[in-house]
Amino acid sequence: MSSYSDADNQCQPGDTICEVTVYKEEVIIVPILLLASFLVTLLIILLLRYCPEKGIRRRPSVILARPHSTSRSSRHTQRRSARQNLQGIEAPPELNPLEHEELPLTRRDAPATMSAVPETQHGSFNLVTPLPLSFSVKPNDPVTLYRARMDNRGVVLRTLKETADASERQLFLGFASFLSELGPHPFLPGLMGVLSLRTPIITVMEELEHRDLLGFLWRCRQDTGGESPCNITEKRIFTMGGQVASALEYLHGQSCIHGNVGARSVLVGRDLTAKLWGLGPAYRRKTQAGTPGELENIEMRKWQAPEVLARRLVNQSSDVWSFGILLHEMVTLGDPPFPKVLANDLLQYLQRGKTQKRPANCSNSLYSIIKSCGQFALQERPALPEVIRKLQSGEKSANNRTVLRVPETLDIEKYLQEAEYGEAYNYAVL
Numbered sequence: 001m002s003s004y005s006d007a008d009n010q011c012q013p014g015d016t017i018c019e020v021t022v023y024k025e026e027v028i029i030v031p032i033l034l035l036a037s038f039l040v041t042l043l044i045i046l047l048l049r050y051c052p053e054k055g056i057r058r059r060p061s062v063i064l065a066r067p068h069s070t071s072r073s074s075r076h077t078q079r080r081s082a083r084q085n086l087q088g089i090e091a092p093p094e095l096n097p098l099e100h101e102e103l104p105l106t107r108r109d110a111p112a113t114m115s116a117v118p119e120t121q122h123g124s125f126n127l128v129t130p131l132p133l134s135f136s137v138k139p140n141d142p143v144t145l146y147r148a149r150m151d152n153r154g155v156v157l158r159t160l161k162e163t164a165d166a167s168e169r170q171l172f173l174g175f176a177s178f179l180s181e182l183g184p185h186p187f188l189p190g191l192m193g194v195l196s197l198r199t200p201i202i203t204v205m206e207e208l209e210h211r212d213l214l215g216f217l218w219r220c221r222q223d224t225g226g227e228s229p230c231n232i233t234e235k236r237i238f239t240m241g242g243q244v245a246s247a248l249e250y251l252h253g254q255s256c257i258h259g260n261v262g263a264r265s266v267l268v269g270r271d272l273t274a275k276l277w278g279l280g281p282a283y284r285r286k287t288q289a290g291t292p293g294e295l296e297n298i299e300m301r302k303w304q305a306p307e308v309l310a311r312r313l314v315n316q317s318s319d320v321w322s323f324g325i326l327l328h329e330m331v332t333l334g335d336p337p338f339p340k341v342l343a344n345d346l347l348q349y350l351q352r353g354k355t356q357k358r359p360a361n362c363s364n365s366l367y368s369i370i371k372s373c374g375q376f377a378l379q380e381r382p383a384l385p386e387v388i389r390k391l392q393s394g395e396k397s398a399n400n401r402t403v404l405r406v407p408e409t410l411d412i413e414k415y416l417q418e419a420e421y422g423e424a425y426n427y428a429v430l
Contacts, residue, residue: 306376
């Protein structure tokens with residue numbers, strides 16, 4: 001017999017309380033159970049949707065190089081491997097994280113030395129101190145440089161100021177992506193990662209102990225220490241020149257014209273390894289449509305080839321010209337190019353067949369390379385593979401005993417005047 005019949009038998013007509021008591025299972029208990037089941041199911045769905053990994057919260061991301069040919073399945077495998085193995089911001093050597101892939105950082109307690117940087121600095125670094133610059137940085141420069149230690153190695157932190165506007169932020173991250181796309185090379189400074197999910201945004205670069213080559217050459221002028229790393233010989237110039245030329249050849253293979261080759265754009269490591277830097281103009285040339293004349297306001301005219309001074313497009317041979325100027329800087333321990341010629345008169349000076357004078361302590365083999373790179377007609381300049389071959393050949397027989405010295409003390413004001421550093425230029429590597 002149904003419950004309805006039971007109710008008819010047990011309850012008087014119009015007795016509502018009696019009917020609810022009889023039907024309580026159908027009208028109360030079952031709906032409550034159904035509602036509870038729905039709420040539990042909804043909660044599980046929300047947890048799976050927004051909390052895929054228990055205890056993991058959103059942390060700064062690392063932007064590293066994108067593999068040029070990677071299958072979808074291997075990319076997922078790399079993601080899982082990265083999340084399991086990444087410590088700090090340096091990926092294991094066998095890992096190729098995807099560009100813009102968000103990888104969690106292992107956060108450590110911030111040491112006392114973190115007071116040297118903004119409080120919002122990330123705790124993954126220690127021994128953080130401001131990086132001294134060779135010349136003062138302009139007050140409105142959106143980037144601040146710090147030296148730090150990370151995983152027992154030195155790094156340089158290029159930090160975007162929190163006052164930077166949207167265009168400066170885009171430029172900062174775009175340059176980091178540009179470096180990532182270039183890929184690694186033994187004679188280019190290593191890009192170790194980019195912290196980009198919260199302010200301040202930081203690009204983490206490999207630190208090279210002796211910093212820029214120009215400042216290093218100046219310190220070598222009168223350094224008389226016994227085993228000082230400043231003991232620059234002609235053989236060392238051939239070696240370091242070959243390293244820079246190798247990096248330049250690699251950039252050309254990546255369809256990248258450097259356009260800013262000079263001692264100020266080379267970094268020197270602890271073992272005197274030279275690594276080519278100063279890639280800001282190359283990035284701007286790639287991303288900003290402009291005429292050669294507009295680029296001239298950015299780049300240093302006394303290091304530029306005649307065709308660039310004539311407002312023609314910079315090319316690979318233009319980098320070869322500037323490389324010859326670099327070799328001249330090295331053998332003179334940091335003298336400016338064409339010190340007695342005004343930049344506005346330089347093109348006319350070169351059109352008359354004038355060249356850089358041979359330094360007193362420069363061998364025939366080294367000067368022949370400098371002179372060949374400085375040919376007025378770009379088609380007469382050697383290609384980089386030939387320059388590299390000549391440097392390697394010259395290195396074998398170069399003098400490795402006589403240490404180069406310059407008796408004159410460095411006069412910064414005189415140098416700036418002769419090199420014609422304008423107010424638009426900022427001598428700040430990295």
